[in-house]
Amino acid sequence: MSVTIGILCCHYTNQAGEEDFRLIPGTVIVKRYPCSGHIEVVDILKTFEEGAEAVLVAGCEKESCHNLSGSSRAEKKVLGARKILEEIGLEGERVRFAFLPRLDTGPFMAEVKKTFETALKMKSKS
């Protein structure tokens, strides 16, 4: 049983590479964007279509987004995606947003782990 998670993140939140994700015992789909504000609801849903059990959207901390409100926009998109998931009968907690310090892979990886735990929980339920 392989578990897949999706990560949509702003380019500036982390520098995690293959070596970091090796610690996650499943498949990780990573999509990087120049700013998390660019992430649309449909991008999130597409990631579920690709097989992700849970999706993490990560953006910079509110005051440090250098497009000023990029990460706040992304947070709203996540709420939107959550609504749609619930409408079609999936758990809203499958998608979550995290404000992360810029270029610090440590906290980012902690969030990735949390997302993976959620994914495991979802998988075992279904």
Add this chain to the structure above:
Amino acid sequence: MVEAGRSPNIEILTLAEVEELSGKPGNFKARVRIKPRYIDPEKCTACGQCMQYCPREAVDEYNERLDFTRAARIDFAQAVPTAYYIDEERCLHLNHETCMICTNVCGPKAIDFSQRPEVRDLEVGAVVLCPGFGEVPEEALEKYGYGIYPDVMTSLEIERLMCVSGPTEGEILRPSDLSHPRKIAFLQCVGSRDVSCGRPYCSSVCCMYAIKEASMLKEHAPEAEITLFFMDIRTMGKGFDAAFERAVEKYGLRVVRARIPKVEATDGRLGLSYVTEDGKVHRELFDLVVLSVGLSAPAGAEELARRFGIELNPFGFAKTSAADPLTLKPGLYVAGAFQGPKDIPESVMQASGAAARVSELLAEVRKQDAVEKSFPPEDEELLSLEPRVGVFVCHCGVNIAGVIDVQRVKDYAATLPGVVYADTLVYSCAQDSLERLREVIHEHRLNRLVIAACSPRTHEPLFQETLREAGLNLALVEMANIRDQCAWVHADDPEAATRKAMDQVRMAVAKARRLKPLELQKVKVTPAALVVGGGAAGMTAALSIADQGFEVHLVEKEKELGGNLRRVRFLAEGENPQKILKDLIKRVEKHPKIQVYTGATVENISGYVGNFTSTLRLAEESKVVNHGVVVLATGAREHRPQGYLYGESPKVVTQLEFEEKLSQGKKGLSRVKRVVMIQCAGSRGEELPYCSRLCCQQAVKNALKFKELRPEGEVYILYRDMRTYGFYEELYREARARGVVFLRYQPERRPEVVKKGRGVRVKIYDALLKEEMEIPADLVVLSVGVEAEAENPVAQILKTPLTPEGFVLEAHVKLRPVEVAVDGVYVCGLAHGPKPLAETLAQARAAAAKAAIPLAKGYVEVQPIVSRVEESKCIGCGICVALCPYKAIELIKVDKRRKARVISAACKGCGVCGAHCPVFAITLGGFTDEAILEQIRAFGLPEAEEKSVTEEAQEAA
């Protein structure tokens, strides 16, 4: 350190600070405040009871805060003075008036809480400031995660971690989970070459120490993978490039050229992201990150500057000039890292140079108030007894005791024939152990000593002196090297190592029983010096020796004085080299004690330390001079490279030729708009294998000068590593700010100079573009490096060893950097190796200081381990004369027969002559055939037989 502690002419004041300095050069009054130690160093035997019982823990600053110690402590076992002290801030009694346990446990009653700060006024003639360097502030380290992630450590902490007397006894453990790190990264330039923390200069030493630490880490933990991240690899010292390459190859170290911006932690490991030269981004995880921290100005430098009234440079180091790098102001001198970041050999050189400065100032009162060490007469009666051997087995901390069962070796030694006493010592070289040796010699009437410890090369003189103090002849000690030759190399097999140590001790005892006393000789010294070479180094050395009050003969082969400095037009420091040169020449020519011979060569030098006789060839005549010492300042020359169209096109010149053009101002450069400089042309692996140390700063200096004359002109500098070390880094930064373009090339794809039409073009492969570029140049300037003269006749006459590159080899890189293996011969300047002017001048003074030692003493003491020729056996074949590397054997006529005679003062006791003598006429003092054969026999002697011999001996007794 021990040597300084034992000299009767040096008084060491610890825990002391100079509060005030008044008076004038030659007659200063220094007010010194001495903080209480609370333990009387005269009484303290360094037994360690106080520390063992002290209930108050304290952070161990000596171990870089990685461990705990006690309020009553000694920082390390070899400390001088070898006495404990009590930490005022931590001690329970001093802070809360309780405890006092240490006063009760201290055997010799050395603890004295009644001590108060003492203020002493000292009368001194001169002051030398050597406060060393300070630490990089924590803020500068924080961005690399230091203090946030436990596994980010500084290089100093790693140094303690690797030390056998350190917190982990030499085991490499990472602090977070005490596991063995598998992947280790070294980050260079932390707290140096970094404008953001106010330290834009290069610390000069970190590249080299990082490679040393990485090599040692590999020795401690062979499974570790080590990566080093460099910007430029600055291993510019003499022989450093070769050492670097050897280490990389031997230990399989990975070298990456990248600057790491930050360190982050993920899941117990540390992540590093970096961009390599081809523009690719990489990310890698490591278990341990080592920050190669730079050297900062010492803490409290401003306060020091205020008290002494000296100037500091913008970074808090002492400000000195290139013309006189050791003087702060008259009577006040500086040495070491306070003058600027530098490594040990250079610090030692500067220290000797500062000593020369002081001797010049105080030449008139030399020897006044000096104490000469005297020894009791030798105890004839004790000598006449049967050999009574005392064996001391040294723990050397854990160096030996960590592997070898010292107790067993000692017990075994006690059973050997002739041994009347055996004991163990924790550090036999420590002051208190030597004291104990003397006591035991008297108590047990020992007349032979065996020290089973480390190498006689480093420590035998110490024990010999101890023997003399105890009234024994110095030759009656034998060392068994159970550290280097046993404990270190057999660390993995303690049982076998212990048995081998026993073998070594048995052999040493066998030899010790055959040891005979040797005579100490004194030879008078001719109080004059011969300085060969009239360049900047030679003139400075001559002036210094003459100012110290001795006659100097200065020989220059050219028609005028000045050497290479005559061709230098600008200095990186901004001073005018021609003015420095003129001053030097003027002072040399006017000095009554200096005899200058220009257009002269040295034809022959005979004799030995204290008594040299040289023949000088002048224009028309030859002249014979007598002198006690020789200073080699024979210089070197600008290298002439093959290729690069040098000599074929007028548009290709060397840096010195370019400098000449620059000095003529704009008219010399009327059509020059674009200058391309090629670094390491001919150096570092091409024709010259080594780095010439000074070309990078020379190139940057000339580039800036060109920009000054022609701000619209373009300068390209093609380099391998920019080695603008120390404060020269500022020039490099300025050059980049002024628009000089720096392009790095790969050593395997060196730039080429090609002709195109009437002009020249430089081809270079750019790693980032991944293609070859062609730069049309109006002028190509080659940084050609420094080359030793193909022949160094003076060095050949003196038989001084040379490096493979042709530079004069020093006796010991760190301990004796200006002395040569031949006694009474010293070296400085370019003859020793490439270096810029300021370093040359400091080194010339260092050579002068060392050369003045035998001159001032008036005699030299001859080492007793010398060859002796038995005249009746000698057949006068002369093999020994030809073989002697030190010119210490001559042939004389005795009753019309040729006989060899050893000049004891020049003999180094290498034994080559004795080994080759066809009739066994030569024996080496301390290494007689008889003693050596006995030693070999003892090796073959099975242990059982050894025992039966002892029993028989006992029965017989």
